[in-house]
Amino acid sequence: MTRVPALLAMESVRLVGDLFAADSRARLDSLVALHDTVLTPDAHAVPASTADTEILITGWGAPRLDGPMLDHWPNLRVVVHAAGSVKRQVTPDVWERGIRISSAAAANAVPVAEYTLATILLSARDALRSAHVFDRDQDMIAARPTGDVGAFGITVGVIGASRIGRRVLDLLRPFDIRCLVYDPSLSAVDAAGLGAELVTLPALLTRSRVVTIHAPALPETYRMIGRAELALMADGATLINTARGALVDTDALVDELRTDRLRAVLDVTDPEPLPPGHPLFSLTGATLTPHIAGSIGNELQRLGRHVVDEVERFVTTGELADEVTSPDLARIA
Template identity: 55%
Template sequence: MPSPQLPRAVFALDPVHLPLLFPPPLMARLRQAAELDPALVVRDFTDPAAAAALAEAEVLITGWGCPHLDAGVLTATPRLRTVLHAAGSVRSLVGDALWERGITVSSAVTGNALPVAEYTLAMILLAGKDTFTHRERFRSTHAYPSPVETAHTGNVGRQVGIIGASRVGRRVLELLRPFDFTVLLHDPYVSAAEAAGLGAQLLSLDDLLSRSDIVSLHAPDIPETYRMLDGERLALIRDGGVLINTSRGALVDPDALADELVSGRLHAVLDVTEPEPLPAGSPLYRLPNVFLTPHIAGSLGNELERLGRIVVEELERLGAGAPLAHEVRHADMARVA
C-alpha cells in the first residue's frame, strides 16, 4: 500500500523562536509528520517569495510574531484547514474569517500554563515566608530577624485565593495540594462541587479578597474582567496582603494598585502590568514591597520545546486521522484568554 501523503505545512512566526521550539530531534520528528521547508518562516503573508508555499499549505504552524490571520491571509492560503499555534492564547491571532471558513485551531496553551503555574507556586511560597520583606531588611540591617519580626511569617494555614479556574489556575490549584494552605477560589463558571474537587472553597470575589492572605490572578483578559480589581476591591484585601498577577495587567486598576503599594498597605508580585513595561519613572520599580519581573512566567528558553512538542503531537494526530487534543473552539473564545 502507498504511504499516506503528509500534510503540507508552513511556519508563520518570528524565526528567532524556531530553534528553541523545534530543536533538531523534534524538527526531525516534525518533518516525519508534515511536508515543509524548515528554512521558510513567514512573517509577511503578502511576500511573493512565500506565495507558492502558502497556496499549497494545509497547516500553518504559528507562534509569537505571527500576524493576525485575517481574510487576506485566508485568500493567500486557499487549502488551509488547520492552524497549530506553538504558543498560548490565540485571541489576537484568529478572527471571524477563520472561524467562518471552518478552519480547525489548536493551541499549546496547556504547555504554556505549566511554567506560569510553577512561577506562581514559587511566589506564593516565598510570599508566605515574607521573603521579600526580610530580604530588604537584611540588606539594610545585616542582622537576622527577631522572633517578633517573624511572628506572622510562615505558610501553615495561609489563606490563598485563586481568581480564575483557567488552565493556569487549575494547575496552580493542583500544585498547592501538598501544602498546608486553605485554598479559596472565585470563578463564575465553576460550581461549589467542582471547586471542592479542585481542592478549594468557592467564594464570591469580594469574600475571597477579604479572606485571603495571598491573592493570585488567573482570569482571562476579556471585557467582563477589565479592571475587576478596582480601588474598592483592592481595599478589601487585608493589610499586608499580597497580590500576585501573572495574567494580564488590564485586570487591575493600575492607579488604584499604585496607591495601595506606595502606601505600603499591600505587597505585590507583578509579572504583568499596565502599561507593559511600566514607564521608567514608575515608583513600582523602587518599592521594597513590590517584586517586578519582565513577563517571564510563561515559557522561556528550554521551556519552548514543550510547546513545539505539543504541535508535533497534534500533527501526528492529524496524520492518523485522530481528533486534536488541544483544539480551541469558537464558542470558547468569549471566556478564555
C-alpha cells in the same frame, strides 16, 4: 503515509530552533512536508510556492489570519499555535472558511503555575519584601520578616479556574494550605473537586494571605481588582498577577503599596511595559518580573513537543486535543 504540506509562521528562524529540539523536529519532518521558508514579520510577501499549505504552524510574531492573508493558502485546514492565546491572531474569517485552530495554552500553563507556586511560597514568608529591604539597607536583623509569616495553615485565594488556575490549585495540594477559588462559571462541587472552597470575590480577598489572579482579560474583568477590592485584603497580604495587567487598577495598587500595607508580585502590568521611573519600580512591597512567567528558555521545547503531538493527532486521526472554537475565543485570555 504522504506527508501533508505545512508552513512555519513566527517571529524568527531562531524561535523555530528553540521550539523544536532535534527529536521533535525529526518527528515533525516525518509527519509533514515543511516549506523551506519560515514566514517571519519582516517578509515582504507570502511566497506563492506555499499556496499548497494545509497545516500552518504559528508562534509569537505570526501574521493576523484575516481574509487577505488566508487567501494565500486556499487548502489550509488547521492552524497549530505554538503558544498560548490565539486572540491576536484569529479573525472571523478563520471560522467562516472552516479552518480549525489548536493552541498550546495547556502546555504554556505549566511554567506559569510553577512561577505562581514559587511566588506564593516566597510571599508567605514575606521573603520578597525582605530581600528588597536587605538590599536597600544591608541590615540583616532589620530586614528579617516579623509577625505571622510562613506557609503553614495559610489561605490562598485563586481568582479564575482557568487552565493555569486549576494547575495552581493542583500544585498546592501537598502543602498545609487552604485554598479558595472565585469563578462565576464554577460550581461548589467542581471547586471541591479542585481542592478548593468556592467563595465570592469579596470573601476571597478578605480571607486570603495570598491572592493570585488567573482570569482572562474581558470587558467584565477590566480592573476587577480596584481600590475597593484592595481595601478588603488583610494587612501584609500579597497580590500576584500573572494574567493581564488590566485586571488590576494600577494607581489604586500603588497607593496601597505606598503605605506598606500590601505586597504585590507582578509579571504583568498596566501599562506594559511600565514607563521609566514608574512608582512600582521603587516601592518596597512590589516585586516586578519582565513577563517571564510563561514559557521561556528550555521550556519552549515543551510547546514544540505539544505542537508535534497535535500535528500527529490531526494527520493520523483528524482530531485535535486542544482545539479552540469560536465560542471559546470570547472567554479565554
